[in-house]
Amino acid sequence: MVVAGALVANGLLLLAQRSRPPELAGMWELPGGKVEPGESPEGALERELREELGVETVVGQQLAGDVDLAGGLVLRAYRVELMSGTPAPLDHSDLRWVDARGLVGADLVDADRAWVPELSGMLRQP
Numbered sequence: 001m002v003v004a005g006a007l008v009a010n011g012l013l014l015l016a017q018r019s020r021p022p023e024l025a026g027m028w029e030l031p032g033g034k035v036e037p038g039e040s041p042e043g044a045l046e047r048e049l050r051e052e053l054g055v056e057t058v059v060g061q062q063l064a065g066d067v068d069l070a071g072g073l074v075l076r077a078y079r080v081e082l083m084s085g086t087p088a089p090l091d092h093s094d095l096r097w098v099d100a101r102g103l104v105g106a107d108l109v110d111a112d113r114a115w116v117p118e119l120s121g122m123l124r125q126p
């Protein structure tokens with residue numbers, strides 16, 4: 001399983017720009033990564049966000065609908081709350097906070113598009 005986090009603050013959603021692999025580099029995603037053996041999905045997501053963004057988070061509600069990825073992986077997204085730190089692109093090319101319009105206009109990785117309607121509703125409207 002792969003887990004990804006929707007970090008919303010002040011009506012804006014944090015998007016992260018992938019640096020790899022070449023076919024996905026430059027595209028934007030909800031930050032996250034693979035669940036390792038022995039981890040819960042929530043624990044894995046908190047670890048990934050600590051490693052990739054340098055922040056402490058608490059994982060909240062799951063977004064609706066898991067997404068099947070190539071290779072038999074399943075992608076699941078959760079709301080996450082920022083507890084401490086300021087997100088930094090430790091593993092990504094760049095970070096960006098988007099409102100509803102910015103999310104709809106972003107060059108998102110395909111798998112994450114499933115959550116655009118649900119996420120847009122949580123964000124500041126233009």
Ligand code: CDP
Binds near residue numbers: 029031069109111112
């Ligand atoms: O960092 P780690 O190697 O654990 O995982 P990753 O390379 O970030 O993600 C594993 C797989 O999930 C890749 O195929 C990503 O493209 C996919 N993924 C995704 O589709 N959407 C996300 N928000 C995060 C990962």
